[in-house]
Amino acid sequence: MIKEDIQHFDARAAWLQLSPDVQEEVGRAALDLAMSWELGVAVDEGNADQRLQRAAEAGEFMAADQLAGAFEVHVPDEMKRAGDIPRVPSAVGTVCHSCGCSELDRCDDGCDWTKTIAVLPVWRAKPAQAPRALVTLADLVEGDAGGVGLERLSAALQVYVAMRGERITVRAAAEAFNTTDQVIAEVLSRARWASIAGPIGNPVMAAIELAGE
Structure with missing residues (x-):
């Protein structure tokens, strides 16, 4: 049983408080991350040269690192955490206190x-x-x-x-x-x-x- 009072991260509020320059930095990193995934899928499905797998992996690592760095520096702690507990991503929806499933990832039964x-x-x-x-x-x-x-x-x-x-x-x-x-x-x-x-x-x-x- 999850004992903590589960609090959600307000991604929209966090985004709006960022400066335009930081928004550009975060947006670029997020798009690069998605592009890396897209390239990786293309390689896995045989639609791109296998040698591009290294580029996909490197791009994913660098974009994720940039995104995490910007998040850590530019999003205030009170928006990221409720006390000492990191907030639940806004996309997840409500989390079950019993097993941890969510609205969009619920248990079959x-x-x-x-x-x-x-x-x-x-x-x-x-x-x-x-x-x-x-x-x-x-x-x-x-x-x-x-x-x-x-x-x-x-x-x-x-x-x-x-x-x-x-x-x-x-x-x-x-x-x-x-x-x-x-x-x-x-x-x-x-x-x-x-x-x-x-x-x-x-x-x-x-x-x-x-x-x-």
Whole structure:
């Protein structure tokens, strides 16, 4: 069990506080790193001369070293660490306190934390100010026009689409959750952005998948 209070790195805030010169340095190193990976893949797949493998490896080492150096020097410690603990990369999403899996790298069978979904409705308040609320399967299928359950459903649907890269239509969602097109459309129009404190659990995932096309 992870005992520390897991804090995420705010990559956007860290980037914006960099000077234009440092942004150029970091951006160039990041692109060189990606280019080195691209070259390495081409060599592995037989699409580039094997002798270029050394260039790919050298480029990766130098670009990573430049990137790490700029990060260490130009990003303040308080942005990189919460106390003595390095922050979790922003791209990872929420991390399970039990096994360490994340929203985008979750366990196949799900974890205990997936039995409920913490939804952050950021259309109401800034992320730092908005209270978290738990949504259960019962909330999701509640289908009350003015209730919190349907609002949480809309947020969960938004996150599901973002995570899975799939499209859920208003009509399909309405049919799956036994409510009306109008109610779903109204709530989805309000839930522009949302995030969850864990992946959608298997029972909820099964219900939501009924809505996919």
